[in-house]
Amino acid sequence: MSYELREELPTPERFRELRAAAGMAERSREGVERGLPNSVYGVTIVEQSSGETVGMARIVGDGGSVYHICDMAVHPDHQRQGLGSRMMDAIMRYVEENAPESAYVNLMADVDGFYEQWGFEETRPASKGMFYRA
Template structure:
């Protein structure tokens, strides 16, 4: 994963995963729950696909998103984050466009794609809908 997918005048979306420290910093800046460095170092390489948003003038990674799953029946979009200093510039949409492109190219018919939405009104434009009342999202954190 190292191709440039799309660029704007100041940002570029690259098909690659962030470094673990960058991953942790972006999650923190975006107000997302923390992850352990040990978990991140183990988990990132097991991603199916990932993209980063790079601020071209500085080379700083300012956004990310990735897909995890079995690459056949189940896919989960996760770790969508854009640094608050760079929000409002369409980077989340560009990241989702790249993730959706991967799914369109690789996911077989009837694959299940899910995500946990932290914002209302964003993911719906990509065709995602709430699962209730048919099912409900649940989670648990390890200690």
């Protein structure tokens, strides 16, 4: 199969489908429709023969001092082909070209050993991640 990386966001429907297929927590349709347009940057991976979006990743934040990489997902039928790495390369290229010096770039790592290749480090013991779900 042949894939194309695009600098665009998925549709709200495909966003929710990819999260579900990847085993990620569900997001409400209303939340996705509100949130996606507020992304700082996003990429998708499209399988060229079908035109189907099979991967996504995005950055949210204030576009200046804080950048949060999130919603990284590749459909299970298309995993293990380097698509996540292609998306992270694009995400990090954006950060390197656009984030001011000393901007804080973070993410929630759910794959051990993956994000370290782009220079990410665990915050423990200096800090701990926390969350609150509405």
